[in-house]
Amino acid sequence: MGMFCYQCQETKGGAACTGKRGICGISENCVALQDLTLHITKGISFFSTKAREKGIENDELNRFIIEALFETITNVVFTENTSMARITKALELREEIKQAYLNAGGVLPDESPSCATWTGTQDEYFEKARSISGQIDAPDEDTRSLRALINYGLKGMAAYTDHAFHLGYEDKNIYSFTQKALAAFTDDSLSFDENVALVLETGKFGVDAMALLDKANTETFGVPEISKVNLGVVNNPGILISGHDLKDLDELLKQSQNTGVDIYTHGEMLPAHSYPLLKRYDHLKGNYGGSWHEQKKDFESFNGPVLLTTNCLVPPKNSYIDRLYTTGLVRFDGVTHIQDRKKSEEKDFSSIIAKAKTCSSPTQIETGEITVGFAHGQVLALADKVIEAVKSGAVKKFVVMAGCDGRMKHREYYTEFARKLPSDTIILTAGCAKYRYNKLNLGDIEGIPRVLDAGQCNDSYSLAIIALKLKEAFGMEDINDLPIVYNIAWYEQKAVLVLLSLLYLGVKNIHLGPTLPALLSPKVLSLLVETFGIGGISTVATVEEDIKNFLK
Numbered sequence: 098m099g100m101f102c103y104q105c106q107e108t109k110g111g112a113a114c115t116g117k118r119g120i121c122g123i124s125e126n127c128v129a130l131q132d133l134t135l136h137i138t139k140g141i142s143f144f145s146t147k148a149r150e151k152g153i154e155n156d157e158l159n160r161f162i163i164e165a166l167f168e169t170i171t172n173v174v175f176t177e178n179t180s181m182a183r184i185t186k187a188l189e190l191r192e193e194i195k196q197a198y199l200n201a202g203g204v205l206p207d208e209s210p211s212c213a214t215w216t217g218t219q220d221e222y223f224e225k226a227r228s229i230s231g232q233i234d235a236p237d238e239d240t241r242s243l244r245a246l247i248n249y250g251l252k253g254m255a256a257y258t259d260h261a262f263h264l265g266y267e268d269k270n271i272y273s274f275t276q277k278a279l280a281a282f283t284d285d286s287l288s289f290d291e292n293v294a295l296v297l298e299t300g301k302f303g304v305d306a307m308a309l310l311d312k313a314n315t316e317t318f319g320v321p322e323i324s325k326v327n328l329g330v331v332n333n334p335g336i337l338i339s340g341h342d343l344k345d346l347d348e349l350l351k352q353s354q355n356t357g358v359d360i361y362t363h364g365e366m367l368p369a370h371s372y373p374l375l376k377r378y379d380h381l382k383g384n385y386g387g388s389w390h391e392q393k394k395d396f397e398s399f400n401g402p403v404l405l406t407t408n409c410l411v412p413p414k415n416s417y418i419d420r421l422y423t424t425g426l427v428r429f430d431g432v433t434h435i436q437d438r439k440k441s442e443e444k445d446f447s448s449i450i451a452k453a454k455t456c457s458s459p460t461q462i463e464t465g466e467i468t469v470g471f472a473h474g475q476v477l478a479l480a481d482k483v484i485e486a487v488k489s490g491a492v493k494k495f496v497v498m499a500g501c502d503g504r505m506k507h508r509e510y511y512t513e514f515a516r517k518l519p520s521d522t523i524i525l526t527a528g529c530a531k532y533r534y535n536k537l538n539l540g541d542i543e544g545i546p547r548v549l550d551a552g553q554c555n556d557s558y559s560l561a562i563i564a565l566k567l568k569e570a571f572g573m574e575d576i577n578d579l580p581i582v583y584n585i586a587w588y589e590q591k592a593v594l595v596l597l598s599l600l601y602l603g604v605k606n607i608h609l610g611p612t613l614p615a616l617l618s619p620k621v622l623s624l625l626v627e628t629f630g631i632g633g634i635s636t637v638a639t640v641e642e643d644i645k646n647f648l649k
C-alpha cells in the first residue's frame with residue numbers, strides 16, 4: 098500500500114493524503130516507517146500489559162512508547178533515519194518485555210498478532226512498512242474509526258505527558274492506560290460499545306494528562322499572571338523560539354542572559370510570558386509573528402536563528418534553513434539539531450546563541466500589545482466579578498473558541514465569528530486558534546476582557562476547570578446548563594484529545610470545525626451527533642446564522 102493518512106484536519110480533499118507526499122510535507126517513506134513504529138508499539142503493549150499483571154514495570158519502555166507516539170504527531174519528524182532507529186529499538190524492547198513476561202511465569206496465547214511477532218533487519222523495514230501502511234487494521238470500518246479516535250487521542254496524550262516528564266512529573270497510570278489501549282487494538286472481539294467506552298476512557302486520561310502538565314508548569318514556573326506582551330522588536334539580535342516546551346525556553350533564557358541576544362516567542366510559546374519565573378528575564382522581549390502555519394514568513398523576516406522545540410514544524414525554506422535549529426523529538430534533514438539534555442544537566446544552547454550574534458536584528462512586522470495569562474487560577478480569582486456580570490445580564494454567553502489554527506482560507510470563519518459576536522459575549526480560548534482573533538480590538542465588559550486567553554492547547558484543561566467551577570458557583574446539576582457554548586477548531590491529534598476529554602467531562606453540543614475528522618465512519622459520526630450533540634460549522638458567508646444558532 099502507498100501512503101494513507103487522515104490524522105490532520107487538512108488531509109487532502111478532506112479524505113486522506115495519498116501518493117508520494119502529504120499536505121504537511123511528510124514523505125510516503127516517512128509515513129510508512131512511522132506506521133511500522135506504531136505497529137510494533139502495539140506489539141510491545143500486547144506483552145507489557147500482560148507483564149504488568151505479573152507486577153513487571155519497565156520505565157524505559159514506558160518512556161519509549163510515549164516518545165514513539167509523540168514522534169508520529171503531524172509536523173514532528175520528517176526524517177527516515179529517526180524512524181529507522183525507533184523501529185530497531187522497538188523490536189529490542191518488545192523482545193525484552195516478552196522475555197520478562199515469560200520469566201515471570203506468563204504463557205503465550207496459541208496465536209499472537211503480527212505486531213507481537215514480526216521481526217526483520219533494517220533492509221526489510223520498508224517492505225514491511227509498506228505492507229501495513231495505511232488505515233488502522235480493524236475488522237470493520239466502525240471499529241477502525243473508533244480505534245483511530247483512540248490512536249490520535251493517545252498521540253495527543255503522549256505530547257502532554259512528555260512535556261510533564263521533562264519537568265520531573267509522571268503519572269504511571271497514564272503509561273498503563275496508553276499500553277492497555279494500544280493492546281486493545283489487537284483484540285477484534287471487542288464490541289462497538291466496548292470500543293466506545295475505550296474512547297471515553299481515553300478522554301478521562303486526557304484530563305489526567307492535562308492536569309499533570311498544568312501542575313508541572315505551575316509548580317515549576319509559577320501560576321500564570323495576567324500579562325501584556327509586546328508585539329514589536331528592539332535592535333539587538335534575537336532568537337525566536339517556537340513549539341510548546343517551556344523547559345527549553347527556561348534553559349535558553351538562562352544561557353542567553355547578558356549575552357546581548359534577546360529572546361522572542363512564536364506561536365504556542367506566547368503563553369510563556371504569563372509565567373512569573375519566565376517573564377522575570379529582561380531579555381524575553383515579546384512575541385513575534387502569528388500561528389505555526391505562518392512560520393515561513395515569520396522565520397524569514399526574523400533574520401536571526403529559530404529554535405523549534407516540539408511539533409508544528411513546517412518544511413523550511415532555503416532562505417532560513419541554515420539558521421533553523423530543532424531540539425527534542427523534532428527532526429528535519431539538513432537542520433541543525435540540539436541534542437537532548439543529559440541527566441541533571443541542561444541542554445547546550447551555546448551554538449544557537451553564537452549564531453544569533455552573527456545575525457541582524459529582527460525586522461519589525463507589527464506593533465502593540467496583547468494580553469495573556471487567563472488560566473483557571475486567574476479567572477477563578479475574578480469569579481465573583483464574572484458571576485455578577487452574568488447575573489446582571491452584562492455577560493450573556495461565554496464562547497469557547499479553543500483549539501488549533503491552520504492554513505486553509507476557510508479558517509477566516511473564526512475571525513469573522515469572533516468579530517461579529519455580540520458585545521455581551523466573552524471568548525474563552527486556548528491553543529493557536531486564538532491567532533485568528535486575539536489581535537482584534539473587541540473591548541471588555543465591566544473590566545473583563547472579551548478574549549480570555551488561557552494559554553497553550555494543553556491549557557484547554559483550564560477552560561474545563563473554569564466551566565466546572567462556574568457550574569458549582571451557580572448551583573447547577575449539569576455542566577451543559579451553563580451559559581457556555583463551544584466552537585472548537587482542530588488541526589492535529591492534541592485537539593482530538595481535547596475533544597475526547599470534553600466528551601468525558603459530559604460536555605455536549607460542541608461544534609467542531611472547520612471540517613469534521615475524515616476518520617469518522619457514518620455510524621460513529623451518528624453516535625457523536627445523537628449522543629453528544631457534536632456538530633459542524635458553516636462557511637464565512639453564514640457566520641451570522643451560526644451565531645444566531647449558537648446563542649439562542
